[in-house]
Amino acid sequence: MEKLKKRWGLTSNFQVVLIILVFSINGSFAAWIAKPLTEFIGLNYETTNPWVFWPIRILLIFIIYQLTLPLVGFCFGQFKFFWNFFTKKMLKRMGFKNLF
Helix, strand or coil: CHHHHHHHCCCCHHHHHHHHHHHHHHHHHHHHHHHHHHHHCCCCCCCCCHHHHHHHHHHHHHHHHHHHHHHHHHHCCCHHHHHHHHHHHHHHHCCCHHHC
C-alpha cells in the first residue's frame, strides 16, 4: 500500500482502496455498456465473424473505459486523481496537447 500511496501521491490507505474500487467498477461498467452498443451498431456475437466482432468490442470497451473513468472516479470523490493521472495523459498521447 505504501508504494502505491507514494507512486500516486495519495495520503491515506482509504484513497488507495477507493481508487482500486473505481478501476474495478469502471471495467465492469465499460464491458456492460459495450454489449448493447455493439448490438446497436449492428454487430451480434452469433452472426458476426469473431475476427471482426471481438476487436471492435474490445476497442469499444477501451474507449468507454477511458471516457467513463473520470465519471466513476467523481462518484467516489476521486475525480482529480483520475483526471490528472490517467485521462489527461491519455488525451495528450492522442494529440490533444493544446487542451491543457
